[in-house]
Amino acid sequence: MKAIVFAYHDVGVRCLRVLLDAGVEVPLVVTHADAAGEAIWFSSVAGVATAHGLRCVTPADPHLPELLAEAAASTPDFLFSFYYRHMLKAPWLQLPSRGAFNMHGSLLPQYRGRAPVNWAVIEGATQTGATLHRMNEKPDNGAIVDQCAVPILIDDTAHEVFGKVVVAAEIVLARSLPLMLAGTAVERPQDLSQGRYFGGRKPEDGLIPGSANALQIHNLVRALAPPHYPGAFCHIGGERIRIDSTRFAERPRRAPGAGLRLASEAGALWLLAADGSTLEVLAAQGPAGAIDAAGFERRFGAPCVPVDH
The missing domain is CATH 3.40.50.170 (Formyl transferase, N-terminal domain)
Known part of the structure; x- marks a missing residue:
């Protein structure tokens, strides 16, 4: 044959x-x-x-x-x-x-x-x-x-x-x-x-929707995780922030807030979704390098900052 x-x-x-x-x-x-x-x-x-x-x-x-x-x-x-x-x-x-x-x-x-x-x-x-x-x-x-x-x-x-x-x-x-x-x-x-x-996907399709809940964000992050794929991202203060790795687990919901937020709390980074669900951020990158909980407030000026809409 x-x-x-x-x-x-x-x-x-x-x-x-x-x-x-x-x-x-x-x-x-x-x-x-x-x-x-x-x-x-x-x-x-x-x-x-x-x-x-x-x-x-x-x-x-x-x-x-x-x-x-x-x-x-x-x-x-x-x-x-x-x-x-x-x-x-x-x-x-x-x-x-x-x-x-x-x-x-x-x-x-x-x-x-x-x-x-x-x-x-x-x-x-x-x-x-x-x-x-x-x-x-x-x-x-x-x-x-x-x-x-x-x-x-x-x-x-x-x-x-x-x-x-x-x-x-x-x-x-x-x-x-x-x-x-x-x-x-x-x-x-x-x-x-x-x-x-x-259909096919382009790098810009990795933008995290402001209305997404924590599980939807987690799925997008792991579907596009670097270095094999271009990564999921958001913008804070005009800077592009790439979310490389997250951990999803059922946690107490917070009160719904005004859109998606990134925060530092108890020594960890968190994405706070608009619906009140939360997601731990294990690795993130900005234009100046890795983002961690220790330097978060110094870098962004507050312990919790809104993601640009």
Whole structure:
């Protein structure tokens, strides 16, 4: 069996290795050149391809006619997309004789679209996973081959959850691949009413809403925790304050106040939400460096300061 592989990131690395371990011939690997300025904290698909002597290319546009012609000449049985960042159009999807399949980082039909792990954490989901599904021209829409769930704990960061999803993806492909190669895998259609589509995220989307409660803020902080993601933030006195780590626990509510506030109390930093719920801040950064409880009043002029609206 032969497969064309589009892959990137840790999921791409692990799933490419699963194919090679199963003896699948991979005549072509398509991946991305690492973007300038992006923090590259994940493994290299190109490195794995080179180590195994596979042809590996990094086109800006994967739909180049000459690339399609090269792939067609290899008469692939399958096409796999493992965290490749571009949508593949019909000529690619129709090329393999036995279909094109994608590995998505959620339990489809939930969290279809971009940044599924980050969105799951932001929304306070208690589980997510990886789903192998047949590709069509609508994103994350095709029939499901298999999926594997992983838990999301209350203090898990998106990076920690992504590590679980990588393992789930490897499990899903390793146990599904023998059935796919034998032609006996059973696919089931998605019930799209049980989930929705989510768009991509930009660094400025990390702004903490002034109306958010403590749990919503905690979820946003851990979904965007540095250094792997750009961080959740607010503004105090015109300065950008990045909230890097928080601890959520049920605590006595305070009287609702006039919006979101940052405070130093009893040797700790706190975010006081507009609804009276509270959140301990374990790490925060401002333009002048780390913010701690000891120097808070000296820095901000008061033990409790409002967040800019």
